Amino acid sequence: MASMKDYLEKAMLRLGSRGAMPGERVITYSVETFVAPGDGYAECHALGTENDFLAIHNSTFQAVTWLSVPGCVMICHVPIKKGETCTVGKGSNVKFDCVNFVKSFGGA
């Protein structure tokens, strides 16, 4: 027999799943270090001229991408929580463009 606790747990699982997903609200930063205004994802955009790397990291996660064709855009992202600092790292042949902060649906 289902209890109220089971009912709550099932509802929380479904809602929590949506809460963690990217919520289509994007704030663009032109600096390479910023503090997340809410829970969500930090995505970095850059342009490379030669084989080189682009990385974005917070205190626990790092994402790295490499360039294959000169002049191509490079993009990578990490999940980030509210108040956490996010920093971009790049090779010398990479021109930084912007960082997009994508707020999650449930982001505080």
Add this chain to the structure above:
Amino acid sequence: MPTLKAEFERMAQVVGSRAGMPSGQEIDLPLGEHVYTAPSDGYMCVFAGMNDSASQTFLLGTSGGLNLSHWCPRRATIGVAAPIAKGQTSDYSVPSGSASKVFFLKTLGVLRGGLKRLIKKAFCLGGCYGFA
């Protein structure tokens, strides 16, 4: 003794954290250039494996606002994933002809959450709700 509010908050945090994690249930998608509408909350995942042929670049973007670009060198394998909500679309470009795979992975919250099964079970048993 913990209050009901504290107990509820603890439960919400634990369950909420679990809800966003990827499950093992995947839906295979075709290689090449495609647009896919997510049937539920989950992750768009790509494995790319290059043999001795030239390295390739693949791209993935979602209407939720996240994008990925990745280069897979020769004789290497890479894997990436991007979260996507139900109803959002993802357009991806993953070269065919390589040892690559694109698939959609549901979240644990989608698999284990929801009230349909719970309500059906309650009505079938003819029971009433109560705190456990």
